[in-house]
Amino acid sequence: MASGAIRYTSDYRVVSRDTNVLDTEENCRIKCVWSGKVNNDYQIDFTWKFDWNELKNQGVAEITGHITVSSNNNSFTPTRIDVKITEDNQEITKVVGSGYTTYTVYYEYSLTPHYALISEKPGYDKMFAPSDQNDTILVVGGKKLHVNKSFLSYHSEYFRKLFSSDYKQGDAKPPKRQRKQIPDNKDGQIEQIPIKDISFKDFALLLSTFYPNPVFPTDATVEKLLKLARRFVVSSVINIIEYHLLNNSKINSEKMLWMADEYLMPKLLEKCIRGLNTVEKAKKLDQSPEYKKLSDSAKAKALDRLIKLF
Incomplete structure (x- = not known):
């Protein structure tokens, strides 16, 4: 059984070789830590780490949806990542970018919790x-x-x-x-x-x-x-x-x-x-x-x- 989608849009963040954690937010009992750093190929290594243990304790079995990461000056094409989150503190990674040393970026997600089907009389x-x-x-x-x-x-x-x-x-x-x-x-x-x-x-x-x-x-x-x-x-x-x-x-x-x-x-x-x-x-x-x-x-x-x- 699925509940409604949970949505979030971050502020703009500047990413370079020296950055790490870009944003930490908690939205409807989903906590996401967003990190990013420019690598040696002048692309960005992005990571989203999701903590949804409170939802899991309330019967949520998995979370599905997508993340979209974009730049403010079209330094790369907006990139959508389809996700299926089944473990607490699960990490989603993606490499994007096209040869810049710094980028100004933001991300948004739409995630839907799915509750486990529980028998009316389990055992x-x-x-x-x-x-x-x-x-x-x-x-x-x-x-x-x-x-x-x-x-x-x-x-x-x-x-x-x-x-x-x-x-x-x-x-x-x-x-x-x-x-x-x-x-x-x-x-x-x-x-x-x-x-x-x-x-x-x-x-x-x-x-x-x-x-x-x-x-x-x-x-x-x-x-x-x-x-x-x-x-x-x-x-x-x-x-x-x-x-x-x-x-x-x-x-x-x-x-x-x-x-x-x-x-x-x-x-x-x-x-x-x-x-x-x-x-x-x-x-x-x-x-x-x-x-x-x-x-x-x-x-x-x-x-x-x-x-x-x-």
Whole structure:
């Protein structure tokens, strides 16, 4: 699946034997470092290095499009380079020029991110299939997940209450007349428990994060998982996400600070507060939509950090 094309046009730059990096820009989460130098044949060795790791973490599989490099005085014919970027920090190179010692040049690109096609339920059929270890069935969106009560109860207070005999409230467990018994080849009868107001895809994603052979969170799934982990009281999922955000994430610091505050991730909150170490970062936080959503406690910690720093 492709999103819309991302376009960029650089300013003019003078290239000679002594130049190297000509331009560094970040546009829609694509960072490009453009370099150029006149070689011994009086041509220009151009390099474009693309960093798109943040897009990759959000599900982009590749970027395709073209780069066009031109001169301001027609010292060479505008040159188009078709590109297919599949690796982070991938370099695109091109030699252009026609015998000058210096050139005044600019470039432009049109690049289209392509998102990986993700199955609605990647491996969920196998993960939640009937087995000797599973002793109940959760029905979500009309589909069945065979699960183990003890395992879910260990990880979640919500499921401990759901599976207890005296649990009578909440949207997950219906009145007894709605609960069904179905034949099972080995155990005779297995109870089915509907889980309301959630899609099968989202619920399976949550369970798969801490089930055996877990699916690790990505920047594209962390916010949804945090909401689900809070609803179903699964602290282990929040801990897994905090580790991801601390060590692997490319999410901007303002949003990360808000998530740390909103979902009670103390290590991440401390790291984000420590990261407020320049006036520019403080202004960026103040102007962000996330700042208005911070708790008074988080705002006080940010202010205290800035007072001590400056």
